[in-house]
Amino acid sequence: MRIIQASEVEALIKQLILDAEFNIGDDIRSALQTALLRETTAPARLALEQILENQRIAASEQTPLCQDTGMIVVFAYLGQDVHIDGGFEEAIQSGARSAFHEGYLRASVVADPLFDRINTRDNSPAIIHLRLLPDDDNLRLLVIPKGFGSENMSAIRMFPPSAGRDGVVDFIVDTVRRAGSKPCPPTIIGVGIGGTFEQCAQIAKLATARRVGSINPDERYAALESECLERVNALGIGPAGYGGITTALAVHISCVPTHIAGMPVAVNIVCHASRHSEGSL
Amino acid sequence: MIAVNAIDITLPLTPEIISSLNPGDIVRITGTVYTARDAAHKRVTESLANGEPLPFDLVGQTIYYAGPAPAKPGHVVGPCGPTTSARMDAYTPQLIKAGLRGMIGKGERSDAVRGAMREYGAIYFGVVGGAAALIARCVKRCALVAYKDLGTEAIRRLDVEDMVAVVLDKG
Numbered sequence A: 001m002r003i004i005q006a007s008e009v010e011a012l013i014k015q016l017i018l019d020a021e022f023n024i025g026d027d028i029r030s031a032l033q034t035a036l037l038r039e040t041t042a043p044a045r046l047a048l049e050q051i052l053e054n055q056r057i058a059a060s061e062q063t064p065l066c067q068d069t070g071m072i073v074v075f076a077y078l079g080q081d082v083h084i085d086g087g088f089e090e091a092i093q094s095g096a097r098s099a100f101h102e103g104y105l106r107a108s109v110v111a112d113p114l115f116d117r118i119n120t121r122d123n124s125p126a127i128i129h130l131r132l133l134p135d136d137d138n139l140r141l142l143v144i145p146k147g148f149g150s151e152n153m154s155a156i157r158m159f160p161p162s163a164g165r166d167g168v169v170d171f172i173v174d175t176v177r178r179a180g181s182k183p184c185p186p187t188i189i190g191v192g193i194g195g196t197f198e199q200c201a202q203i204a205k206l207a208t209a210r211r212v213g214s215i216n217p218d219e220r221y222a223a224l225e226s227e228c229l230e231r232v233n234a235l236g237i238g239p240a241g242y243g244g245i246t247t248a249l250a251v252h253i254s255c256v257p258t259h260i261a262g263m264p265v266a267v268n269i270v271c272h273a274s275r276h277s278e279g280s281l
Numbered sequence B: 001m002i003a004v005n006a007i008d009i010t011l012p013l014t015p016e017i018i019s020s021l022n023p024g025d026i027v028r029i030t031g032t033v034y035t036a037r038d039a040a041h042k043r044v045t046e047s048l049a050n051g052e053p054l055p056f057d058l059v060g061q062t063i064y065y066a067g068p069a070p071a072k073p074g075h076v077v078g079p080c081g082p083t084t085s086a087r088m089d090a091y092t093p094q095l096i097k098a099g100l101r102g103m104i105g106k107g108e109r110s111d112a113v114r115g116a117m118r119e120y121g122a123i124y125f126g127v128v129g130g131a132a133a134l135i136a137r138c139v140k141r142c143a144l145v146a147y148k149d150l151g152t153e154a155i156r157r158l159d160v161e162d163m164v165a166v167v168l169d170k171g
């Protein structure tokens, strides 16, 4: 049995949120640099140069990449041999609140979604997904601050199994087409296939945090990812919607077992400010 | 600083400026813009419908669809990129009718907005979504104008200098 203090969890959450908000991953930066070499029109090149310059400014000033500092999503993987001394969820919430105050993040959350829509003023609450890991005495945290320009363009559909591969590809491409320039392209497309309604959405979100440039270990899915990426980039939306061949930097597909009667597909779009950060205790 | 061939324009917009520009043109905007997002648009259109005075004179002005993050000490404004313009589409035709001439945001607009732009001669500029820290550097002054209770969604007057944008659509 290993004991982890709740205060350590709180400190790590704060650090991970701020790291994600200020510093873009080198995988995304280099994908954008590659895109800049390939785009030929002035507006598309301008958009990519501005995005890259923005990343330099955010890192050097330690200021948020985007004013929409997002809702904070936390995936926590807790080893079963760990005992947390103190309130675990409260530690995450208070870590997120400290990040909000210290990082000058934006209060982007309302308490009631339909009627009052009154701002919670400290960006709370963070959304927590917790899993227990057997034979493990570590705590691993993945933090994804999620902006809503791209979240709003995401979609889920419960397909019949007969929809097959083509049904999946068309749904992904249509979702990106309908999103147009609203989700701040170039985007990263996280796709979940299988599971139940909620699990499908959850694995799609996790897929967005996969390293850009990494290859799906299953060849069939790897081929599906490249086909989708090619078709999405043929839409011509381009960086910032200014037209061009870089509408998405990557399509990441994740799958899980599902019911004999179904094939849920979730498409979670993330902007070029794809923020995520991981750490462990 | 990114070297770019751009047309310099100074706000407020005039019919001459608007007619000289074309979709795809890259411009460098200097002058005063007002921030307004969903909640502020709702209040402004309610005031228009009730014949109440608006918190600022809309005639000839430009709205920037943005809700900045808080400013760090010593900074004019926090990161300040555009939000999705389409969410304001339900309100925009009424604002254009009341005198609004320029909009800055990101993403496509509805047919109703495009129709109103044509009818009244308004223009829509795009700035790069997510380039928020970069855009904040163009903001030289920032003042609260109305709806303080809305927090980031309040209306603010921003004096911008050399804000690089692309003409997306015009009347």
Ligand code: SF4
Residues within 6 Å of the ligand: A066, A067, A068, A069, A146, A147, A148, A149, A150, A151, A182, A183, A184, A271, A272, A273, B081, B082, B083, B129, B130, B131
């Ligand atoms: S979609 Fe992303 S880059 Fe665009 S405004 Fe939202 S958080 Fe920022």
